Amino acid sequence: METLTNCPICQSSELASFLECKDYTVSKDKFTIVKCSSCGFRFTNPRPTEAECGKYYQSEDYVSHSDTKKGLINSLYHYARKFTLKKKLKLVSSISKKTQGNLLDLGCGTGAFLNICKENGWKVQGIEPSADAREVAKKNYGIDLNDVNNWDKVSDNSLDVVTAWHVLEHVYKLEEEVAHVKSKLVKDGTFVVALPNCNSADAQFYKEYWAAYDVPRHIWHFTPEHVKLFFEKQGFKLETVLPMPWDAYYICMLSEKYKAGNVNYGRAMVHGWASNNSAKKNGNTWSSQIYILKPVK
Ligand SMILES: [Zn+2]
Numbered sequence: 001m002e003t004l005t006n007c008p009i010c011q012s013s014e015l016a017s018f019l020e021c022k023d024y025t026v027s028k029d030k031f032t033i034v035k036c037s038s039c040g041f042r043f044t045n046p047r048p049t050e051a052e053c054g055k056y057y058q059s060e061d062y063v064s065h066s067d068t069k070k071g072l073i074n075s076l077y078h079y080a081r082k083f084t085l086k087k088k089l090k091l092v093s094s095i096s097k098k099t100q101g102n103l104l105d106l107g108c109g110t111g112a113f114l115n116i117c118k119e120n121g122w123k124v125q126g127i128e129p130s131a132d133a134r135e136v137a138k139k140n141y142g143i144d145l146n147d148v149n150n151w152d153k154v155s156d157n158s159l160d161v162v163t164a165w166h167v168l169e170h171v172y173k174l175e176e177e178v179a180h181v182k183s184k185l186v187k188d189g190t191f192v193v194a195l196p197n198c199n200s201a202d203a204q205f206y207k208e209y210w211a212a213y214d215v216p217r218h219i220w221h222f223t224p225e226h227v228k229l230f231f232e233k234q235g236f237k238l239e240t241v242l243p244m245p246w247d248a249y250y251i252c253m254l255s256e257k258y259k260a261g262n263v264n265y266g267r268a269m270v271h272g273w274a275s276n277n278s279a280k281k282n283g284n285t286w287s288s289q290i291y292i293l294k295p296v297k
Helices: 053-057 071-096 112-119 131-141 148-153 174-184 201-209 224-233 245-260 265-282
Strands: 015-022 030-036 042-044 102-106 123-127 159-165 185-196 236-243 288-295
Touching (some): 071 112, 102 112, 112 123, 123 148, 159 174, 224 288
Antiparallel strands (some): 236 288
């Protein structure tokens, strides 16, 4: 384990304990989330070192690596994924104003999104730290993915779009990875970042049971305000924020499971709906959001 002594966004050393959460997926261990007293940024602290974090992904239930279809929630995940993959492809085309180009998916897991992009004429590359996930991508789609230390295989100023769907909350060397993205994007390129929002109504309702805290795999817990602060420091301009309304239902189902031991689907639907309804009224408070960022070059 390692402990950060300073806030990675504002460098303040005043960190207060915010919430104690359990790892429901793999270890069942408890982890603390701290909140910076100065800027309010929240992160898992202490946390497993990068070298030891791999063991917290070793589970059949870790759906983005194993592609498991076991259980109703995972089946729903796969069903929703088919639908959301098309929506993501459409979004990438509309924001980049291109129907094809060079796209890199960062933390692409088993490669499902890259595959749909490839089928629709995009030249695709992917970066994925899990060797198991890379193997599944090769087997299922014939796509060769790179490990995280292979950024040098990607040319500078060559990418029209980089996507990171629910990835950056897992990344240890966050500034380094974002700097790579910036140098590889073309001048008018786009960085599409999806992140959970720990200021959403469902996060505030479920508290330590909120499934998108997902400790210790999620080491950073972003709010829209901190996304803006962080990316401006890294040389990006935040252009737009878009909702991911389906995520609220998925997160509420998992949160119900963590809270009560089994899923009350009706209650999960009600809280998912309530969270989305509150986001509609209050602006950027969706359970998960997509941030459209442009590099300042
Ligand atoms: Zn801070």
